[in-house]
Amino acid sequence: MRRTLLAIxxxxxxxxxxxxxxxxxxxxxxLLPAPGQVAQYLAHAFQDGTLLTAxxxxxxxxxxxxxxxxxxxxxxxxxxxxxKFVEDTIGVMALGLQTLPSVCWVxxxxxxxxxxxxxxxxxxxxxxxWSVVIATDTGVRTIPPIYxxxxxxxxxxxLHKWIYVILPASLPFLVSGMKQGWAFAWRSLMAAEIYVTxxxxxxxxHLLHYGxxxxxxxxxxxxxxxxxxxxxxxxxxxxxxxxxxxxxxxxTGRT
Amino acid sequence: xxxQEELQGPPPAKLVxxxxxxxxxxxxxxxxxxxxxxxxxxxxxxxxxxGPSGCGKSTLLDIIAGLEKPDKGRVMADNQPVLHPGRHxxxxxxxxxxxxxxxxxxxxxxxxxxKPGLRNSERREVAKFFLHLVGLKKFMQANVHELxxxxxQRVALARALAPNPRVxxxxxxxxxxxxxxxxxLYGDIQRIWEKRRKTIIFVTHNxxxxxxxxxxxxxxxxxxxRIREVFEVSLxxxxxxxxIEIAEHASKLTAALKEYGAHAAATxx
Numbered sequence: 244m245r246r247t248l249l250a251i252x253x254x255x256x257x258x259x260x261x262x263x264x265x266x267x268x269x270x271x272x273x274l275l276p277a278p279g280q281v282a283q284y285l286a287h288a289f290q291d292g293t294l295l296t297a298x299x300x301x302x303x304x305x306x307x308x309x310x311x312x313x314x315x316x317x318x319x320x321x322x323x324x325x326x327k328f329v330e331d332t333i334g335v336m337a338l339g340l341q342t343l344p345s346v347c348w349v350x351x352x353x354x355x356x357x358x359x360x361x362x363x364x365x366x367x368x369x370x371x372x373w374s375v376v377i378a379t380d381t382g383v384r385t386i387p388p389i390y391x392x393x394x395x396x397x398x399x400x401x402l403h404k405w406i407y408v409i410l411p412a413s414l415p416f417l418v419s420g421m422k423q424g425w426a427f428a429w430r431s432l433m434a435a436e437i438y439v440t441x442x443x444x445x446x447x448x449h450l451l452h453y454g455x456x457x458x459x460x461x462x463x464x465x466x467x468x469x470x471x472x473x474x475x476x477x478x479x480x481x482x483x484x485x486x487x488x489x490x491x492x493x494x495t496g497r498t
Numbered sequence: 499x500x501x502q503e504e505l506q507g508p509p510p511a512k513l514v515x516x517x518x519x520x521x522x523x524x525x526x527x528x529x530x531x532x533x534x535x536x537x538x539x540x541x542x543x544x545x546x547x548x549g550p551s552g553c554g555k556s557t558l559l560d561i562i563a564g565l566e567k568p569d570k571g572r573v574m575a576d577n578q579p580v581l582h583p584g585r586h587x588x589x590x591x592x593x594x595x596x597x598x599x600x601x602x603x604x605x606x607x608x609x610x611x612x613k614p615g616l617r618n619s620e621r622r623e624v625a626k627f628f629l630h631l632v633g634l635k636k637f638m639q640a641n642v643h644e645l646x647x648x649x650x651q652r653v654a655l656a657r658a659l660a661p662n663p664r665v666x667x668x669x670x671x672x673x674x675x676x677x678x679x680x681x682x683l684y685g686d687i688q689r690i691w692e693k694r695r696k697t698i699i700f701v702t703h704n705x706x707x708x709x710x711x712x713x714x715x716x717x718x719x720x721x722x723x724r725i726r727e728v729f730e731v732s733l734x735x736x737x738x739x740x741x742i743e744i745a746e747h748a749s750k751l752t753a754a755l756k757e758y759g760a761h762a763a764a765t766x767x
Contacts, residue, residue: 393595396563397609397661398585407608411599493598494643 276461284461301446308367309428316372320379337376345370345431349438358441370431375424382416383409415489422482429474501620513539513665513697518571520557530722531557542695546712548705548751550759554723555701559667563589585613588663592670594650596642602653603638609661628656648679668700681739684710688736709747710739719758726758
């Protein structure tokens with residue numbers, strides 16, 4: 244209760260400082276709109292449906308790309324951790340590609356797929372897969388070898404060992420890998436939406452882009468807030484419960 | 499197989515180690531870990547292997563478990579050569595090696611689920627029985643990190659006993675525990691051994707522990723790992739860890755260890 248109150252107080256204070264800065268009239272109101280103006284824009288965009296439609300379009304792309312990225316990334320990470328050959332080939336490639344900022348995939352995606360949904364999806368997947376591979380690989384490698392030894396003495400065969408020992412043992416790392424993948428997917432998609440205009444759907448990134456084109460600072464800041472809010476929400480609802488469960492079981496971190 | 503038979507357990511195994519040698523390839527050199535080690539263990543016997551670190555005692559245990567393959571020689575368990583790890587020879591490690599994603603009960607069930615020929619309800623009964631036996635009735639649902647070091651090793655013991663192995667291999671299982679807990683566990687392990695009559699091979703560097711638990715104590719010396727001497731300990735059980743007799747036996751073992759240690763150092767082998 245006390246913690247919630249303090250958090251609310253903190254954000255109220257932030258808005259108050261913002262509003263004070265606007266009143267001080269240091270910058271042009273075109274560059275720094277008042278909080279009320281931004282709220283007004285958001286309310287308006289919410290009412291006429293643009294905001295919800297755009298968020299829907301963006302989330303659909305994000306979830307699809309993320310799901311595909313995970314489906315490819317998790318097994319690949321397990322493979323690179325267990326086979327020297329895959330480690331030396333795909334593992335090195337993943338490490339290299341992971342260092343490539345996901346915006347760098349945009350020109351290639353545009354040339355290959357044109358201004359289509361496919362281009363969006365491709366950028367998101369490329370942004371997700373490699374970081375998931377690396378996180379999963381690291382996770383499996385940090386499992387104490389004694390777990391596998393103990394399982395083997397109890398008669399665990401390779402397949403059984405993978406399903407009942409290696410996978411659950413690497414769960415904390417898989418979850419942090421998934422979380423990282425989510426962050427990368429989110430970033431890639433925003434980059435793609437800001438750079439690529441396509442007719443099949445206007446996402447949040449497009450709204451942000453047009454906010455800049457129209458010099459509508461209230462829209463730019465409003466959409467940025469929405470993007471931050473969605474990121475926070477995903478973290479709190481998708482990942483935090485998992486992490487709490489793992490911390491309780493493993494006895495790591497704060498409980 | 500009925501539940502009753504399952505809880506009684508099969509007869510303990512006879513174990514023969516025949517001329518086992520083992521080398522480890524390291525970056526700069528080859529380490530001769532075991533040199534022509536032979537050992538016969540009778541059914542239901544409690545053997546303790548003592549030696550300084552690096553004498554290959556843990557390697558020997560791994561080979562008996564089937565986790566490592568010998569370069570020369572072989573291990574026979576009930577006239578069958580040991581080729582793989584298997585649930586007839588279960589290992590209890592120095593760290594408990596319990597799985598943190600399972601609770602105490604789940605950990606004991608892990609080995610049982612790998613044992614064919616039992617119904618799941620029977621497996622649960624067996625797991626409960628062994629958790630009772632090690633005195634952890636109240637902690638069945640506890641997460642691993644909530645257990646103390648001694649309780650963890652008790653769960654590990656229950657996990658190793660539950661699938662009814664014929665040989666129990668223990669690799670310094672109490673080394674990381676405090677003295678009080680250790681002494682309690684000496685009592686427990688003797689009580690359980692009397693009841694279950696497993697063949698036990700127990701590795702330690704603690705001579706007092708060896709004298710307290712063993713029928714026979716095997717003394718090993720390092721570089722290369724060799725068996726030097728075998729002591730009989732024919733004291734009645736249960737033995738008190740703090741008794742004078744145990745101390746006397748322990749000092750004999752210490753003297754032997756010092757002699758072989760000095761010998762190994764002098765010959766530079």
